[in-house]
Amino acid sequence: MFSQANETKLNEIITHYPVKRSAVLPALYIAQEEHGYVTDDDVRYIAERLDMRVNEVEEVVTFYTMYSRQPIGKYKLQVCRTLSCMLLGAEQITEHLEHKLGIGVGETTTDGRFTLQEVECLGYCDLAPCLQVNFDYHEKVTTGSVDDIINKLS
Ligand code: FES
Incomplete structure (x- = not known):
């Protein structure tokens, strides 16, 4: 789902937290950095990686204005x-x-x-x-x- 470099970064970030789901904010940053915005596939992938439900990740990404769910300008x-x-x-x-x-x-x-x-x-x-x-x-x-x-x- 992510580039090898970002996959490595995500794996490392997950180790910083006692509970995987706590890595959801930095995981979403990685997704946004990789694709320019958070795609539907990103939401599903992050949910899978962090043992969360898809709607839980969706709730986080739509709550915070620093994430975008559609392509945005530079x-x-x-x-x-x-x-x-x-x-x-x-x-x-x-x-x-x-x-x-x-x-x-x-x-x-x-x-x-x-x-x-x-x-x-x-x-x-x-x-x-x-x-x-x-x-x-x-x-x-x-x-x-x-x-x-x-x-x-x-
Ligand atoms: S009201 Fe707090 S920064 Fe604008």
């Missing part, structure tokens, strides 16, 4: 929409990105570069509003700083 833009960020302009940031990229929330640009999402609290409430780009966090963003961030992405 850059996943996640705008926090929870209270602090919303009060300090997150809605305007989202609208700005929709206009700039020509897509709506949940959509990917036709060139496959950007996917726009709204997510719940990113944990930087005192530095709102916040934008996460893949694994990078940007705090106190403005429409201007968002433009700079986007323009710097290759």
Whole structure:
């Protein structure tokens, strides 16, 4: 199911936990790294490897916004929409990105570069509003700083 390198990584990660199912989050990361998103086959395979039911893995992958169940852009833009960020302009940031990229929330640009999402609290409430780009966090963003961030992405 995974490349040999990722299969080796999964086997090693499983040894870190007293109960196999505890490795579900890193296993899903491996799947996403391998295929760009978590496929139906990944969900079945991880369930089999970790002695879980398929629906249990599905529940995990759909609960956390860091996993995607469909192909996404090279850059996943996640705008926090929870209270602090919303009060300090997150809605305007989202609208700005929709206009700039020509897509709506949940959509990917036709060139496959950007996917726009709204997510719940990113944990930087005192530095709102916040934008996460893949694994990078940007705090106190403005429409201007968002433009700079986007323009710097290759
Ligand atoms: S409310 Fe946006 S980071 Fe917490």
